[in-house]
Amino acid sequence: MPPRRPPSPTPPIDGTDGALAARATGTSLLHTAVRYYSLTKPRVLYGNVLTAAAGFLFASPGRINIVLFLVVCLGTTLVIASACALNNVLDRDIDTVMARTKKRATVTGGVGARHAVIFAAALGVAGMAMLVAWTNWLVVAVGVGGFLAYVVLYGMLSKRMSVHGTLVGSLSGAAPILGGYVGAAGVLDAGGAVAFLMLFLWQLPAFYSIAIYRRDEYARANVPVISVVRGIPRTKIQILVYTVAFVLVSLLPQLLGYVGASYTAVMGLLGAGWIVLAVRGVTAADSYGWARMMFRYSLMVMTAVSVMLAVGPRLP
Structure with missing residues (x-):
């Protein structure tokens, strides 16, 4: 019998496969982050935060407390983002049949309902914790009231049941500018x-x-x-x-x-x-x-x- 050939040496590791795997992992993480980010309805979110900033500056005709300004804006951003993410979960049946919303991550399955709720809860807790720790009770009250008005009174109830849903939703939409104002003024x-x-x-x-x-x-x-x-x-x-x-x-x-x-x-x-x-x-x-x-x-x-x-x- 002819002698067996020795086994082929292990090919050298040049890092190419590892780099491709790392790149794929990074891309996957980026896509996941983008899907979760989209739950916050960025255009709605930043429009509302703009009004919160305006309210704070409107109530600060003199010296501006920059640290408090940043805290109010960031805390408000997180609370609004939480409400928007929950709204995505609540509106899945509606979003499915509307052209402008049928590609939302909660409709396509890009983000499951359970994970979306957990994400929203984390944002809401973080935002409210900031407002409670560094602002006043009026800001906290406006934040809680605006959140409940949007998620419960509007998203769960009036939007589906009444022609006056827009009126109810407008209460929550006006909350950020009021939150910014009382954040600076300390009074209503x-x-x-x-x-x-x-x-x-x-x-x-x-x-x-x-x-x-x-x-x-x-x-x-x-x-x-x-x-x-x-x-x-x-x-x-x-x-x-x-x-x-x-x-x-x-x-x-x-x-x-x-x-x-x-x-x-x-x-x-x-x-x-x-x-x-x-x-x-x-x-x-x-x-x-x-x-x-x-x-x-x-x-x-x-x-x-x-x-x-x-x-x-x-x-x-």
Whole structure:
């Protein structure tokens, strides 16, 4: 018999396989992090945090406590992120049939419901712990109230059961600016009330506009938004009414002595433009196109409100 060949030597390890495995692991971790991050609804989250920062700066016309500002903003961010993540879990049945939400991680299975709830709980506990430890009881009360209003009163109940769901949701949407304000001021006064009312009123024409151009999707999902229950013409009238109400309230800060004429000039000009657009919408033939324009304008108004409240006390 021919002699056996000796076994082949073990091939040298050049690190290529290990590098590929490490890269794959890193990519997987990144994708997982992105899926969890998406549960926080980043665009909604950062819009709300912007208003919280504006509220704090509006209530700090003099020296700004930077540490407290950062704590209020970060704690509020975590609490809002927690509420948004829970909303993803609650709305899975609705999100499945709506084009803009059917790719959410809780719908596609990218993040399971149980893991999403654990993630939301961790965010909420961390955020509330920060607010309890370093802010005042008013900030904590606003944070808890806004969280419950969004998750329970809106997400679990009114959104599915009543045409007034947007009104309820607007309470939670206005909570961040109030939380920022009382975080700096330590009291709830006329300035905080006006800031809260502005954000509350701003949301109604903004989200009623979404209800128009997303009407068919809401109807398929059996969500009783105003455009589905009462029709588009009545929704347009409501948009006009709330737009005028917002503009009137947005001009109060100077009358109350919180800001100067610069604030009023900017907000008066933008408000007048928004009212003109709302009036045109009443007779607009292309309701969907007009509603999209109305919503885009509302985003500009919200950004302007936040900026002008922040710098208004420091301008003439």
